[in-house]
Amino acid sequence: MRRPDAWLSWRLEPRLQPSRTWSLGAPVLALAITVVLGSLLFAALGKDPVRGLQMFFWEPLRSTYALGELMVKATPLLLIALGLSLCFRSNVWNIGAEGQFVIGAVCAGGVALTADRTTGAWILPALLLAGVAGGMAWAGITALLRDRFHANEILVSLMLVYVADMVLSYLVYGPWKDPAGFNFPQTRTFEKVAQIPRLWSGTRMHIGLLIALFGAALMWVYLFRSRAGFAQQVGGLAPAAARYAGYSSRRALWVALLVSGGTAGLAGALEVAGPIGQLTPYVPAGYGFAAIIVAFVGRLHPVGVVFSAVLLSMFYIGGELAQSRMGLPKSITGVFQGLLLFSLLACDTLINQRLKRTRSVSQPPAIHAPREAA
């Protein structure tokens, strides 16, 4: 029987080689789809879509201060996404970068709080290293449980996010609360010497941006020019081939989690010692989760991640502006992030498949042949 849709059906066909064009084109197409769906969303909410899009794609670029804010938010996203790119390339699914970010912030905050007026400049590298160590230790729990007990790293790392939030809350509501802070759940503001130097006066942009960009360069060299980085990726792409080559899968697991935990912890340290300047319950801003989207939109590539971190940072700022100027809920940021990831996953289909229009096959209707008497 001819199917009624036979002459207009489209079909996905596997490609022989993954398409390079679509590997880069998919994020662009996904962004376009996000813009279209976002406009429809604004219209459905009774707002002017043009003004809505302006909040997201124009306002964050309009002034030096706005650009500075864009970079302030792009910095942690970039750092975390770099580590996650390595993780995902190694087929290790660390979903808990948010928790590693928080513990990194806590450890850095703990070091920063020891500083007084007489403390030297060494406190700055010390608190950054404490942040790295904290993030690594937190991710190390996941690595240990996966290595020893085959616990699923997705669940463990995600659950540890909530534990990390509790640790932070305990400290700021309890032992570390500022005695002169009118009982607000926050520590005292860090000493000047324990604050990250700004890059530009008049903005909040800080040297963390330079560290993150340097990290991107370092990650590129590791992934594409070093033997260790190559071995790491083979384990992610084809575990049997890694075993055949003799690359240790345990090593790959530990490296992936420690590196991504370390970058998330560093981002946390930069955040509390930079723009925030103290520990509060509002340190977790969702950067660790947004960085997952950053990593995928950036094709898990250190250079791509730089661009996608800026894009997701625009979504953050756009969401805040949409809230303050258009009276939209702040969760519009999350909606935009979700739309982008969702359309990207859909568009990624085109990397390994092509869309083809199937021709109609003119054939006579099928008949059930009468059975011959056996």
Next chain:
Amino acid sequence: MHRLELIRIRKAYPSVVANDDVSLRVAAGEIHAVLGENGAGKSTLMKIIYGATQPDAGTIHWNGQQVAVASPAQARRLGISMVYQHFSLFDTLTAAENVWLGLDRQSTLAEVTARIESVARQYGLDVEPDRPVHTLSVGERQRLEILRALLTDPQLLILDEPTSVLTPQAVERLFEVLRQLSAQGCSILYISHKLHEIRALCSACTVLRGGRVTGECDPRQETDASLSRLMIGAEPPRLAHAERKPGPVRLKVHHLKLPREDSFGTDLDIDALEVRAGEILGVAGVSGNGQAELLRALSGEDLRASAGSIHLMEQNISNMPPGERRDQGLRFIPEDRLGRATVPSMSLVHNLMLTQAPKGPWLPLKTLRERTAQVIGRFAVKASGPGAAARSLSGGNLQKFIVGREISAQPRLLIVSQPTWGVDVGAAARIHAEILALRDAGCAVLLVSEELDELFALSDRLVVMAQGRLSPPLPRGEASVETIGAWMSGLWSLDTTQSSRPNGPSRQPVEALNASA
């Protein structure tokens, strides 16, 4: 009137025309062979008949009436059944439950069990319906697949490479069943590239090459050489296998016992295995009898071997990781080309790096690119260049690349498993010649294969693997297909007087137990 008639079938895929102007006629009760190399278009043609894919052009006539077979379910309703090369059975279900799942009609498990038993009796296909599939041998699984096909009362049974996993004796049993079916009027389409089987079984033959029909003949009137000419356009080159005096022992395995890693594996229990420089030791046997486990222990992918059980040139390598074994001159070509021997999505340059990693922390991409280009050139690999992804190569070309990669590292011991699985005849001849040249240059070669033709053409000595154990070695001159076939069931102790195991291979001699303790 023909049972099945295909007229001018054409089917094109984006990169290849799989079938071009193919016509085929099968009479009632005829056993009709479809002969061709891998990639000749046999599988596509069978998928079209079975409704798994639709032709771009051409018509199908079934018992004289033109039909369009839209789906396998419809094919079964017409009376067409197919047994695939790779079994589609659920390991954890019983034989009867597996059959029950595949039936379209409503019937209870008890009815299905009763029908299985009656059909099994009728054809001498003994299968116990209550046994879980994972406890069945490969031969039993295939009988179950055939039983399942027969329960639908087919008028046409399609068998895709049915003997690739069977011992020679099991092949003979299968042929008897097929002849009985044919005598009752069921037509059979028999797909194979094994010439002697087709000549023994079939009364008609359609030969495909490059998607086109290159000949129709009565295979009983043909010779292997004439069929081979139709299939590949030339006779396969003869291999020059000169006798050579083997050198010192390169690989020595002694009391290697390994319990299975998963419930569907095989326990390994090897008394002794020796491969000498300048000889090819062939390991025959039906796959799933411990070959995979042995190869993993030898390559270092499985490091559980007890200390002192594996020696490479007098050096104990039992617990050495794969990279270090490679440095000592042990090279291994596994049977899975994509995903184990290569990373499918990575370029050939990167795949060269898998086993030829240079020293130092950095990747010397320029040197590696040159070395990749050399392998491509020397082994006539058809690829768009060193940057081509491994999965973009055809099976034969990828295998030539892998063999070239390992041979160009000048191994002292080469372990190679199923070197010509799914490889076209030209590439297979090339790979065989390379392995022989390596042996002549003084390398020790351990060849694990299911193809007896390949083993007899290449090996100096043969051992048989069954149930995780190895038979004593036989010089090629003393080995026959019948002996090797019988040994594949683990029955070597009945034939050999020199065997130290008078009680058969299933029981462990006391001396060996004491020695390994």
